[in-house]
Amino acid sequence: MSLKLFFLGLGLLVLAARLALDWLNLHHQQRHASELPPAFAGRIDARRLQRSREYSRAKGLLGLVEAASGGLLTLGFLFSGIFPGYDRLIGSMASGPISAGLLFFALLGLLQALLGLPFSLYRNFVLEARFGFNRMSFGLWCADLLKSLLVGGVLFVLLCGGALLLVQEFPQSWWLWVWGFWTLLSLFLLYLAPLLIEPLFYKMEPLHDRSLARQVRQLLGRVGLQAGKVLQVDASRRSGHSNAYFTGIGRVKRVVFFDTLLEQLTEKQVLAVLAHELGHWRCGHIRQRLLKGQLLVLAGCYGGFLLLQQQSLVGWFGLEQLGFAGQVLLLGWLAAQVGFFWTPVNSWWSRRQERQADRFAVELVGGGRELATALVSLARENLSQLHPHPLYSRVYASHPPLLERVAWLERQRA
Numbered sequence: 001m002s003l004k005l006f007f008l009g010l011g012l013l014v015l016a017a018r019l020a021l022d023w024l025n026l027h028h029q030q031r032h033a034s035e036l037p038p039a040f041a042g043r044i045d046a047r048r049l050q051r052s053r054e055y056s057r058a059k060g061l062l063g064l065v066e067a068a069s070g071g072l073l074t075l076g077f078l079f080s081g082i083f084p085g086y087d088r089l090i091g092s093m094a095s096g097p098i099s100a101g102l103l104f105f106a107l108l109g110l111l112q113a114l115l116g117l118p119f120s121l122y123r124n125f126v127l128e129a130r131f132g133f134n135r136m137s138f139g140l141w142c143a144d145l146l147k148s149l150l151v152g153g154v155l156f157v158l159l160c161g162g163a164l165l166l167v168q169e170f171p172q173s174w175w176l177w178v179w180g181f182w183t184l185l186s187l188f189l190l191y192l193a194p195l196l197i198e199p200l201f202y203k204m205e206p207l208h209d210r211s212l213a214r215q216v217r218q219l220l221g222r223v224g225l226q227a228g229k230v231l232q233v234d235a236s237r238r239s240g241h242s243n244a245y246f247t248g249i250g251r252v253k254r255v256v257f258f259d260t261l262l263e264q265l266t267e268k269q270v271l272a273v274l275a276h277e278l279g280h281w282r283c284g285h286i287r288q289r290l291l292k293g294q295l296l297v298l299a300g301c302y303g304g305f306l307l308l309q310q311q312s313l314v315g316w317f318g319l320e321q322l323g324f325a326g327q328v329l330l331l332g333w334l335a336a337q338v339g340f341f342w343t344p345v346n347s348w349w350s351r352r353q354e355r356q357a358d359r360f361a362v363e364l365v366g367g368g369r370e371l372a373t374a375l376v377s378l379a380r381e382n383l384s385q386l387h388p389h390p391l392y393s394r395v396y397a398s399h400p401p402l403l404e405r406v407a408w409l410e411r412q413r414a
């Protein structure tokens, strides 16, 4: 069996596994949708439960169609004559290796964005609208699209153009240079994004509620994070979904609450959610995630360098000749296939961090009751899935299953 056939088989296997997991989850969710766990009794009524079932079904089906079409198109592109043809076309259009690389990825990126448009339109204006979540006008959707193309374009030229230049200048050690360049740039962006990029899309403001803001400051003081910022974002301009997150390192640490979440929760519940987010900071999760990302990029750069030096990749895929960008694309695709088998480890690690942050929150606010009721309220308002398939959760879930999490929190008394 040729290696090309082996890779095609691997691609099909990974795609089939992803689709099977999606389908399994959808089916499981539909079968158990009408079961209301005891911790949720009296907090979610039968009508909500029915809505949540319909919502998961619609979302699940759309996800399946999107994953299947995207996966098949990618395989079709890579394993037919289209890919070497595209590579030759770019080679004939560009004047040098750097412009060839930029053009190669830019056109593919644009094509991918174009193919994603119908899904984005359907998701926002049909699916999310049907369940009362969409708040975006078509004008805002277009403005977002243009702005993200612009920001994406600038970042792409910086990241990709810079890397291609380094590859050309340091042919024997580019893996280290490219890694260093990307690391510096991403640290730089961590500081610059809140100043330059986020304001293009969102309005971040200090908490409007004075009494809440005072209690938030007290809580920050108790964990020694006076310098951290707690902000609210006008997420309600786009969607009714609610969330909160923690980001940044050093002097740009901040917790961001969606304004929708602040509307849905009581003051005590908001503080419990904040305590969980602070747990991520105190347990060093942000630093760990950054470090893990950097190590992964370093390993990827070095592995890619070794494989590209061998010059055997082109032959593996049954091709005669391929530009540098084409070879990088094949490498990226291979890494993504292998990376799929790494997903459960990644998710397990993330769930472990979420449990640590929950434990921290319980200790900080004295008991798990408020966080538990907050999670139930958020699940009700967001029509969240209550019954994901256990295998699906194992592979993908970044948080412990909601029922398990709420049950654990309810047991933690002051």
Ligand SMILES: [Zn+2]
Pocket: 276, 277, 280, 354, 357
């Ligand atoms: Zn968390």
